Amino acid sequence: MSLLVVGTVAFDAIETPFGKTDKIVGGAATYIGLSASKFYDKINLVSVVGEDFPKDAINMMHNHNVNTEGLQIKENEKTFFWSGRYHNDMNSRDTLDTQLNVLESFNPVVPSSYQNCECLMLGNLMPSIQQKVLDQLQKRPKLIVLDTMNFWMDNFMDDLMIALKNVDVLTINDEEARQLSGEYSLVKAAKKILSFGPKFLIIKKGEHGALLFNEKEVFFAPALPLEEVFDPTGAGDTFAGGFVGYLCATKDYSFENMKRAVIIGSAMASFCVEKFGTERMNGLDMQEVNDRISQFVDLVQFDIQLV
């Protein structure tokens, strides 16, 4: 069994109030894979890069249990590139440049060795590409998680609604939940979105934490209050990677275990933002992960006698 991860592998150039980077390795699938690899050791990647993509970065994936048989390397083409500048509040950003390059004609191919996966993580991509992956699977995974964003809601809502019918967990942020549902209250938004297909909904609120909903229950995980958020790029993907990696490792898809997975995802995201790009995730050891999870326990646990 394995975890199939589909998403972008990219170059990013990032500016924050703390500094700026040249082109560094990024992309949703990169962050998801690195984060999931802390909990699960059979990760299969489907993505696309150009011939400009560094061998070192592919080796880094191999060192994190990420199989790249499904990573297409397009000769004479260039890797997807995104450049952005974060504002002082670190919650909003301007896109400075987007070069789709290899992504423009991306046709995902699931290698036969990737079939029979336990879990599928569909990173943020055009909904029709996410659907193409679903269509290639001979057997439905135990868990399908889909991440998306407002751009696809603006331009490809019909395709997104089709893909949503097939997924178990949808992850979006609060503004996207409001857009997708037409409801301002997140409780009402969640009810409506769960009627579109997903059995679980995760609403990511950045520094304000994350909410997990199913039809009957709701769980809240805070974000760790940090002295500095250095670079938020990839935090949502790192959250998703920790979430799905933990679930795939424990093979328990109950609400109770999803609560744990949301805490794990939040802990992983809290590391991601401490340095530029994948730097912090790349060097992370399990003792640090365990210590961070303990901080989350301390942050929210209380015992109370009813009065």
Next chain:
Amino acid sequence: MSLLVVGTVAFDAIETPFGKTDKIVGGAATYIGLSASKFYDKINLVSVVGEDFPKDAINMMHNHNVNTEGLQIKENEKTFFWSGRYHNDMNSRDTLDTQLNVLESFNPVVPSSYQNCECLMLGNLMPSIQQKVLDQLQKRPKLIVLDTMNFWMDNFMDDLMIALKNVDVLTINDEEARQLSGEYSLVKAAKKILSFGPKFLIIKKGEHGALLFNEKEVFFAPALPLEEVFDPTGAGDTFAGGFVGYLCATKDYSFENMKRAVIIGSAMASFCVEKFGTERMNGLDMQEVNDRISQFVDLVQFDIQLV
């Protein structure tokens, strides 16, 4: 022993997307008293109203264990009046009218029967008036909680800094914490504010919950995700009333017990916003309070084995 509550007793006229009210009874001390009364039965009020203030409302306070010996009733004068309109997001509002009336010349007098109080709650008022109450106490209460707002930081920062030296707990919202400290990160803001005098800081984030800091620890309490927020007026005061009422009743001022008090305050605030003004708080019974606290337990509790 007793809980001394100082703050406004007022008329409010409120518009929200759900409706509007004529003049109804409000004011920080009213909400604090009603909320605290669920947990503690000796509440002493210091405030001021005009002769237009209804006897019924004073009787309502008596019925909630609020002693009004320290409530000045000014003949031929009018009660403080505030009118505001909430925006669709319910987080921002416009003030339509403010008539200070009796508040303009308010000189708080602490009756001798109010001396030797266990806890003091200084509701949002001009800092020099809060200080006048502190100056009248013959014995320092076990716990002093002070609430304030950006208006006093803009106009009376020096007075506020003097008052802060004497308090145990300061409650402000996230923007106010940033303004008071000059730090964007709430973790850095908390460190700085704790150096001004308070031993504990509560940062209220509305629908995003509340953070409790001391020098070494941090605790996070979520807000309950609600289908509708009907009227946010008084939510912060209701939070403070539940917080200080619970602490005064349990007489345990440790960080562990403050965590419980923050959850209690959050639960009380979640009721306040369900109806206009004090209506929901007035009719609340303890079974409802206990049920709501259980919902908070369900919302954030998880058990996790380190991985």
